[in-house]
Amino acid sequence: EQTRSVILQCDDITVDFDGFKAVQGMNLRLLEGELRFLIGPNGAGKTTMLDMICGKTKPTSGRIVFGSAEITRMKEHQIAELGIGRKFQTPSIFRTLSVFDNLEIAMKQPRGVFATMRAKLRGEDRDRVHAQLAMIGLETKASWRAGDLSHGEKQWLEIGMMLMQEPQVLLLDEPVAGMTDNETEKTGELLREISRTQSVIVVEHDMEFVRNFASKVTVMHEGKLLKEGSMEEVQRDDRVAEVYLGK
Numbered sequence: 001e002q003t004r005s006v007i008l009q010c011d012d013i014t015v016d017f018d019g020f021k022a023v024q025g026m027n028l029r030l031l032e033g034e035l036r037f038l039i040g041p042n043g044a045g046k047t048t049m050l051d052m053i054c055g056k057t058k059p060t061s062g063r064i065v066f067g068s069a070e071i072t073r074m075k076e077h078q079i080a081e082l083g084i085g086r087k088f089q090t091p092s093i094f095r096t097l098s099v100f101d102n103l104e105i106a107m108k109q110p111r112g113v114f115a116t117m118r119a120k121l122r123g124e125d126r127d128r129v130h131a132q133l134a135m136i137g138l139e140t141k142a143s144w145r146a147g148d149l150s151h152g153e154k155q156w157l158e159i160g161m162m163l164m165q166e167p168q169v170l171l172l173d174e175p176v177a178g179m180t181d182n183e184t185e186k187t188g189e190l191l192r193e194i195s196r197t198q199s200v201i202v203v204e205h206d207m208e209f210v211r212n213f214a215s216k217v218t219v220m221h222e223g224k225l226l227k228e229g230s231m232e233e234v235q236r237d238d239r240v241a242e243v244y245l246g247k
């Protein structure tokens with residue numbers, strides 16, 4: 001842990017929506033190659049945190065530093081270009097195009113941009129697409145129409161599209177929502193593999209899923225940091241139990 005450097009740092013972040021503080025004095029430090037889970041009850045401010053890191057929402061106060069760059073006031077597309085990728089719950093893929101073409105398009109675009117275009121692929125580009133297909137478990141479905149994939153496969157395809165753009169930090173909002181048990185397990189394996197080369201923040205509702213990882217967990221409640229630690233530490237905390245069980 002000590003040898004890994006901080007890749008993303010949120011300092012004393014507050015997000016005020018017309019007098020309602022969705023996030024209040026939040027701090028978060030993500031290390032290089034870390035897979036972090038962000039949990040907490042509905043309305044805790046988790047999605048607002050992701051929105052803020054990717055530039056979709058601006059903090060009212062506080063500071064966000066990515067690598068050596070302060071990104072607090074940068075535009076969403078600038079932050080994407082710097083290497084922070086955000087995946088929303090609903091997959092945004094080109095349903096009428098093939099799985100292969102979806103990955104190719106992502107590779108050929110600037111980070112954060114997925115727009116259709118045709119270009120001649122060089123051999124090494126083709127190899128990159130195939131390597132990505134293997135990583136997301138869709139190598140046998142390269143020629144499938146993306147719209148015909150299962151819900152889980154669509155999610156993997158979009159993650160694959162993001163990975164083609166080689167972000168340093170990936171922000172994922174409930175990636176296993178609506179997945180079958182088998183798809184959930186495969187997504188866990190994919191997240192582990194991604195975190196070997198990238199840093200990831202996952203907003204997650206499914207506690208059973210989070211328990212499968214040795215990762216650090218950040219618990220938010222009413223816009224604030226409630227607890228941070230391993231899943232065991234977090235679960236032992238009385239305040240966390242109170243928030244989740246409503247005691």
Ligand code: ADP
Nearest residue numbers: 017020022040041042043044045046047048049
């Ligand atoms: P979570 O992801 O933990 O469920 P959110 O970050 O989505 O929580 O929301 C935190 C709180 O902020 C909620 O009470 C929500 O209603 C409120 N909120 C989120 N976005 C806005 C907005 N654009 N305007 C006003 N209130 C908002």
